[in-house]
Amino acid sequence: MLKKCLLSACIFGLSANSLAEVNQMITYADIRENIGIIPGNIRQNAETEDRLDSPGDIFVFDQILLGENGKDIMGRNAGFCIRTDPGMPDFSGTDHPSLPDDPKNNHGQCQWSLVFSNAGKARKGSIQVAGRESDIGLSELTIIGGTGDFVGIKGVLCSTPEPQNKRFKQVLVYSKDGKDKNQLRCP
Template identity: 45%
Template sequence: MAAVAVLAATLLLNFSSAHAKQDTTFVTIADARSGIATPVDLGAPGDSPGDMFVFDQPLLNEARQPIGSNSGYCIRTLPGQFSECQWTLTMANGTITVAGREAETGTSLIPIIGGTGAYVGARGVLTTTPNGDRTFTQVLTLFR
């Protein structure tokens, strides 16, 4: 029994160490102050389930220099509170696609569902937070 516990602890430690070495975190800024940001009112007039928001906006680095584009769409699921969204961050070395539930206010955690180029096989989480100036800080943590 003690050998099994030692083996389990060793495997867990090795998995945790290997996983930690592979994680990559970087920050981008989605700039909703320019580019395309189009609401599509599909349901009842005003904010209602099924309405969409389509966007293609500049993607910036932490120094707020352009590094690509942030493009996608959101479908309103709970008016004034949540939307289901999918978008792609396009950069010179590849793309990262995210999809999940985004809150109208506050920080949201969105799953990273894949990528291309340098990000092929990417998985992880994007944490997005509105900055109050129509930009959003996006912290990407890739588990590779």
């Protein structure tokens, strides 16, 4: 479901006259292997020789993209991540415990597309995102572009893993005019 609201009303509670209109959309990237009769979700490691999580490892994914209710299939969520900082020390001793991140959390540099191919009356096209994503907690990634109804999009994708549901909640906060790009932040 797409929601239009004044940025002030959606996020900051400031006066409506000072900020531009933004859009907010909630989707879920479902990571289960099968959803009912729909197979096809993959998460495949491209480097498995040492079978350890280490810097430079890459994995690819192609998952079902669900709508805000967590049930309606909107399209696909597909891309790749390169592991940049495994949280736990690995075989090579390359973990960086002196960095200010959580040593129990893994991070990767990721890029993917949300492809809206089965969105009914909702918008059609794709949104491309990129940035550092963590396995635990909120990650804020940059929307780097769009196609179809999303041409000219600016904003962020706020990704939060929900391991109990085997999915990632993705909140897109975006605008097409880009005037208040400094106000486009994760709620």
